């Protein structure tokens with residue numbers, strides 16, 4: 001690596017490893033149905049940084065195009081969800097749980113609140129947003145996106 005990583009992470013089996021060259025700018029929980037399905041959990045815990053500050057140091061994720069506007073990266077060997085990124089904007093999210101030290105990246109916002117499970121009680125006082133509550137260009141993209149997630153339920 002040309003530059004030292006300030007944070008490192010990887011998948012459960014160790015086939016895919018990454019380094020971050022800057023601390024994430026923001027961290028969030030996303031409760032949307034796509035993040036629930038993609039993680040198999042109640043929400044995704046994501047830390048956002050510039051594309052240029054993420055370096056794959058071992059292996060590489062397989063990408064699933066979950067919609068016409070975003071891709072999700074996961075380990076091809078063990079399936080660990082690793083990334084979520086819109087196709088535009090120059091930023092990428094890594095899953096907080098895939099960091100070697102997840103403790104330092106505290107989320108401050110709940111996104112995708114329209115799909116938050118009713119049995120999940122929030123008491124953190126963080127900002128809450130619905131999918132599409134974002135800057136104009138992204139909101140327009142989200143409104144017109146084609147969802148590639150299985151729509152059975």
Ligand SMILES: [Zn+2]
Pocket residue numbers: 011012013014015016075076077078079080
């Ligand atoms: Zn793996």
Ligand SMILES: [Zn+2]
Pocket residue numbers: 030031032033034035036044112
């Ligand atoms: Zn989401």
